[in-house]
Amino acid sequence: MRGLRGCGVTAERETKAARTRSAIIDAALTLFRERGYDATTMRAVAAQAGVSVGNAYYYFASKEALVQGFYDRAQVEVMAVARPLLDGERDLAARIAILLEAWLTAMAPYHPFAGKFFKNAAEPTSPLSPFSPESAPARDAAVAFWREVVEGSDARIPKRLRAELPELLWLYHMGIVLLWVYDRSPDVAVTRRVVRHSAPVLVRAIALSRLRVVGGLLDDTLAVLADVRRAFYAAARYEEEP
Amino acid sequence: MRGLRGCGVTAERETKAARTRSAIIDAALTLFRERGYDATTMRAVAAQAGVSVGNAYYYFASKEALVQGFYDRAQVEVMAVARPLLDGERDLAARIAILLEAWLTAMAPYHPFAGKFFKNAAEPTSPLSPFSPESAPARDAAVAFWREVVEGSDARIPKRLRAELPELLWLYHMGIVLLWVYDRSPDVAVTRRVVRHSAPVLVRAIALSRLRVVGGLLDDTLAVLADVRRAFYAAARYEEEP
DNA sequence: AACGTTTCTTGAACACGTTCAAGAAAGCGA
DNA sequence: TCGCTTTCTTGAACGTGTTCAAGAAACGTT
Numbered sequence: 001m002r003g004l005r006g007c008g009v010t011a012e013r014e015t016k017a018a019r020t021r022s023a024i025i026d027a028a029l030t031l032f033r034e035r036g037y038d039a040t041t042m043r044a045v046a047a048q049a050g051v052s053v054g055n056a057y058y059y060f061a062s063k064e065a066l067v068q069g070f071y072d073r074a075q076v077e078v079m080a081v082a083r084p085l086l087d088g089e090r091d092l093a094a095r096i097a098i099l100l101e102a103w104l105t106a107m108a109p110y111h112p113f114a115g116k117f118f119k120n121a122a123e124p125t126s127p128l129s130p131f132s133p134e135s136a137p138a139r140d141a142a143v144a145f146w147r148e149v150v151e152g153s154d155a156r157i158p159k160r161l162r163a164e165l166p167e168l169l170w171l172y173h174m175g176i177v178l179l180w181v182y183d184r185s186p187d188v189a190v191t192r193r194v195v196r197h198s199a200p201v202l203v204r205a206i207a208l209s210r211l212r213v214v215g216g217l218l219d220d221t222l223a224v225l226a227d228v229r230r231a232f233y234a235a236a237r238y239e240e241e242p
Numbered sequence: 243m244r245g246l247r248g249c250g251v252t253a254e255r256e257t258k259a260a261r262t263r264s265a266i267i268d269a270a271l272t273l274f275r276e277r278g279y280d281a282t283t284m285r286a287v288a289a290q291a292g293v294s295v296g297n298a299y300y301y302f303a304s305k306e307a308l309v310q311g312f313y314d315r316a317q318v319e320v321m322a323v324a325r326p327l328l329d330g331e332r333d334l335a336a337r338i339a340i341l342l343e344a345w346l347t348a349m350a351p352y353h354p355f356a357g358k359f360f361k362n363a364a365e366p367t368s369p370l371s372p373f374s375p376e377s378a379p380a381r382d383a384a385v386a387f388w389r390e391v392v393e394g395s396d397a398r399i400p401k402r403l404r405a406e407l408p409e410l411l412w413l414y415h416m417g418i419v420l421l422w423v424y425d426r427s428p429d430v431a432v433t434r435r436v437v438r439h440s441a442p443v444l445v446r447a448i449a450l451s452r453l454r455v456v457g458g459l460l461d462d463t464l465a466v467l468a469d470v471r472r473a474f475y476a477a478a479r480y481e482e483e484p
Numbered sequence: 485a486a487c488g489t490t491t492c493t494t495g496a497a498c499a500c501g502t503t504c505a506a507g508a509a510a511g512c513g514a
Numbered sequence: 515t516c517g518c519t520t521t522c523t524t525g526a527a528c529g530t531g532t533t534c535a536a537g538a539a540a541c542g543t544t
Contacts, residue, residue: 017491017492020492041529041530041531042530042531042532043530043531051493051494052493052494052495053494053495053531053532054493054494054495054496054532054533054534055492055493055494057531057532057533058491058492058493061532062531062532063531063532115365115366115367116365118364118365118366119361119362119364119365119368120361122360122361122364123357123358123360123361124357124360124423124424124426125357126361131424179470179473179474181366182366182373182473182474182477182478183473183477184366184473184476184477185473185476190469190472190473190476191473193469194466194469194470194473197462197465197466197469198466200462201459201462201463201466204459204462205459208456208459214450214456217443217446217447217450220439220442220443220446221443223439224436224439224440224443227432227435227436227439228421228432228436230432231421231424231425231426231427231432231433231436232421232424234426234427234432235424235425235426236424259521259522262522283499283500283501284500284501284502285499285500285501293523293524294523294524294525295501295502295524295525296502296503296504296523296524296525296526297522297523297524299501299502299503300521300522300523304501304502305501305502485544486543486544487542487543487544488541488542488543488544489540489541489542489543490539490540490541490542491538491539491540491541492537492538492539492540493536493537493538493539494534494535494536494537494538495534495536496533496534496535497532497533497534497535498531498532498533498534499530499531499532499533500529500530500531500532501528501529501530502527502528502529502530503526503527503528503529504524504525504526504527504528505524505526505527506523506524506525507522507523507524508521508522508523508524509520509521509522509523510519510520510521510522511518511519511520511521512517512518512519512520513516513517513518513519514515514516514517514518
């Protein structure tokens with residue numbers, strides 16, 4: 001009886017903690033949207049969430065850390081939006097575009113201050129870096145989703161590319177995100193156009209890579225990309241200098 | 243007489259102002275190297291330079307702005323190092339590698355805190371962004387230097403690529419810089435290897451682009467890259483939201 | 485119920501980047 | 515030389531993210 005009750009209370013406490021965390025993120029995102037990232041103070045976030053400043057720092061190590069919570073939410077939302085759209089489509093280029101466009105749509109409300117998020121994410125040792133261990137869950141989920149995109153298509157992928165392609169597509173996605181952050185055209189029209197145009201180009205390049213003359217180039221390119229990826233991951237794992 | 247004297251005094255005053263600016267940058271870079279970017283306070287920079295905090299802000303709008311001064315110095319230094327090395331070499335891949343390696347060598351002392359610089363430069367609307375109007379002089383100088391690299395080589399460049407290649411190489415250089423910032427291997431060995439390997443791959447890709455099958459792909463790729471570049475430049479010209 | 489331990493919660497305090505009102509110095513026309 | 519303007523120079527003061535010592539609340543054990 002006591003045990004059960006204890007369990008219940010613990011669960012309730014965990015729920016309350018989770019609700020406090022959630023309230024803080026809600027408060028933060030609301031204020032971010034209203035005033036932008038810089039103009040939103042931690043004092044204001046705490047006040048909006050109904051907690052003290054110190055308490056906000058008990059749940060989130062820093063202002064940046066609030067963003068990680070946002071990432072997690074976003075990833076789930078994007079997958080929910082994209083999955084039904086992917087169901088009917090077998091063309092690889094189309095499937096790539098669907099996922100990227102779902103991402104753009106889901107993230108649209110946050111575009112105005114995405115630059116401020118990115119500023120922090122761009123720092124190699126930041127936990128917000130997409131290559132960091134802290135981002136591993138979200139990253140792995142994303143790569144797994146790209147694998148679905150590839151394997152659900154009717155494209156014939158050269159063998160030596162098949163294993164690597166999902167992660168390379170994720171890297172390409174990070175590039176698109178970079179462009180999106182910078183894009184100031186209305187409704188990020190430039191990014192949308194680049195997605196529409198680059199996806200087929202990418203798929204054609206994949207197809208071409210089966211040609212003898214291009215194949216050697218592909219191997220070298222993959223070798224370079226392997227180095228690049230290793231460096232990014234290693235940097236994100238690196239300890240900050242004292 | 244008074245005119246001449248006035249001139250002299252004015253010139254002397256300008257020199258003094260320039261020397262103050264220079265002293266502040268020296269102080270900043272010294273402290274950056276000793277303690278890193280974050281641990282260096284503006285108070286410490288001012289003290290080291292022998293001026294007041296307010297005076298440091300009279301010459302530099304912000305802590306970040308100190309970095310712009312560093313960029314200008316660096317660009318000059320890199321060109322001085324690279325030019326004699328380029329003289330004997332006609333192979334395009336080798337020439338590309340020479341310039342990049344000169345850059346890596348010149349920047350080596352600042353690598354430990356490059357991430358902190360980059361963090362700011364990565365923000366689209368930051369004047370420190372390589373695409374910003376404020377960076378235009380340094381950027382134009384760099385692109386012009388890449389043009390020298392191309393035109394001093396014996397490579398046969400397809401016509402429709404010739405005009406764009408210098409700026410594309412500069413973009414590639416920015417990508418290498420991104421990798422360099424992230425690179426934590428000893429003596430940035432990974433970046434050096436990527437430079438050594440990617441330069442020939444790039445040149446081979448350029449050569450291949452003359453093939454009929456690859457040519458169409460090239461045109462589309464160039465179109466996409468044109469969009470991308472436009473977006474980056476437009477973002478850097480954008481006014482910060484209020 | 486009573487006590488010790490862990491888990492939260494608080495707001496004052498700190499260090500930093502940055503601003504600003506006030507004044508000093510330099511330049512310049514009479 | 516005397517005023518007047520422009521160009522520096524100053525350090526205190528402001529707002530911010532973040533820390534911390536102190537205590538409250540919840541929990542587990544007896």
